[in-house]
Amino acid sequence: MTWLVAVTAGKWQKYAIQQAKLAGLKIVAIDDDPHAEGFSDADLVLCMDIFDIDGIQKELSKHKIYPDGVSSFTSEAGMKTAATLRTIYSLPGISLEDVDLFINKVTQRKRWGQYNIPGPNWFKASTIEEFQKKIKALKFPVIMKPVDGSGSRGITKLNSHQDEIDIKTAFDKAFKSSKSNCIIVEEFINGTEYTAEVFAHNGVINVLAITQKKKVTGTNNTVASELASPLVEIKTLQQIKSAVRKAYQALNLQDGPGHIELITTDQQEIFFIEAAGRGGGFMVFDKLVPTISGVNIALATALNACGKKVSDLMSNRISPRYSAVLRFIPSKPGTVIAIDGFDSMDKIANVEAEPFVRLGDVMSDAAHDGDRMGYILSTSKTPTDAQKLANKAEKLLTIKVT
Template sequence: MKKLLVLGASRLQIPILKKAKEMGIYTIAVDWDSLAPGKSEADEFHQISTNDVKKLHLFAKELMIDGIITNSDFPMRTVSVISRELRLNAISPISALLTTNKLLLREVLHESGITGPKFAKVSSISDVFFKSEELGFPFILKPVDSSASRGVYLIQNHQGIEYAYEKAIQYAKNKILIAEEYISGREFSVESITYENNTDIIAITEKITSGPPNFVETGHIIPANITLSEGESINELIRSSINALGINNAITHAEVKVNPEGCFIIEIGPRLGGDYISTDLVPLATGYDLVENAVRMAMNYEMRSFPKLNRAACIGFMVAPPGILQKIEGLPSEASPELVRMELFVKEGQSINSLRSSLDRLGYILVEGSSNEEVKNKIENLSAGIKFHVTELNGG
């Protein structure tokens, strides 16, 4: 039986583990967390850090694996090194480095003439004050090595710099931040696959966020409400970015903004899109199984073609003010014909944080339909009656 090594056993990796097992592949998962939720989905589990390249290289060689994969950002560097050493199918170490460091990513894209925000490296509060004169207000401050919107802050004026810096630096592993010009406009994510240096754009997703200061994603819709011209511009932007970064043999998730001045690349990474975009929204709306072809690519199997659908899908995330969750009311019935799936991440009596990252969301509702408008209406109808009764921590 063929063996696939999966770096990580978090929620993000579960769709990969399940799909590989469906395909008759023996799955081996590793994670630093012995209680990782994906542990039970793997045929074999080992408690090893996904960033321990030396140990994992020896481990993979001993097991004689046939493929290696991850759906997390930083373990992609480990995947690239091990795949190179064992002659497996994955992106190159240089591409993995460029796409997991926001500063290097921005520098390469800028040098390649690809439209994006103005930016600057900062490593102290004085750096931020100095660069604010060049970037202008508002601007974004974020770690070069974080994910899930952690440590991302919009700074509106000089008074907001110190607070944003002190918060953002807590999420920076190497204590380096990047300050970026704030690009206004509509937000989209793009899922694509590059195999043997040929890129196919699979889906463009319309994004809904909490807005400033943290821009946490609260919903996604496929297909995006865009014009033909906007779609063509986005596709060209993505292909140019993938080429500039040397990405090959990878699924790619990118984030872009569109305004009257054009299309701007915000982020791009060689992994499946999170927030159930790749795993649920894309197959529901387009019929394309990105997870299966990601596994096929890692195993060096032939890519599979899928019957094309022209439908729509939407996910809406539940949020509430911070405090102690006392009661939840008005959840839709799981038997509702409008509902594909619903999941809660919290229980009554649990403490709820302020909405600063995607980890602070309380659950989600997933629907499908025949159009963008239909699925948006379904989400609104299903969400309308949900009430989270929260007692503020200060007793107010």
């Protein structure tokens, strides 16, 4: 009997938990939300604080479970607990020693600096006074964000040092989103933004998907609206893949999934923004990566976490197998009074769509990546055709708020 501990069991972990179950693994799911969607597929549910390491150990011991693997799949919040449990039980994956390289942007930037991995100029600050002193060394515009945040939470783009009110508001926003009470400020890089999804096995970094990122209008270039297969030369994709491998090698990713963000400039320079040692959320892990690459990355992650063979899964990799567009419907302020068109979109060949909201939900302006009302995923042989399908589907969509 092989036991896998899933640290957090929310909507974006549910698919991976299901895949692990289908592969014959037994699942312990830990989440502090009694309504966590992944609980319904778990063999043992631990509804408790995911940071209560002693409590988790006691529960595992009480049920006579010695885990064979631990994963947080797509959850940034669960990464430190997962790493701690791996270290305690001597399991494969990112260790407690290395986990800060993936969840602390300052630690990550320092490591990348040691390995000459290119990124924007930056500094960290713990007070507004420290920020005001250090900001003189950077050129505006700048991006301010928490050192330990994810999903675009707490991020602000500042275009000028002259607006003290905006600076104070941005600092407070980032500071409140940081568990370690620290922010990082980076020079804004003009260029094309990409994401890359990887899976590491025995130290080999397999780049499974590269997508171009678009942002929601009115969010000052901070909230994503679309991830799409890029219409670029193969040479450009190869350059990005090579740079991504070097960036993850510097972070010592030996096994498991990764999600990384980068920008290419008109001069063909590549600058890395941040990297995660987990899968991408919001349909990236369970839908986008398998569609583009042919690899069931959720299953690979579960098996790899337990030290099981994944080479057969990786041999299915055909990159790119298909082109895809993952388009999000950004939220807008008001109460949802009508949702229509999703059934019609699902009837279009090579298109699937789903709402994230229900009638009566109260929405706000899109401030971070969680502020979404639904998604459209289209696939085709070429990036252009995938875009056409997504556009055709979106014309059928109606979500009204008042």
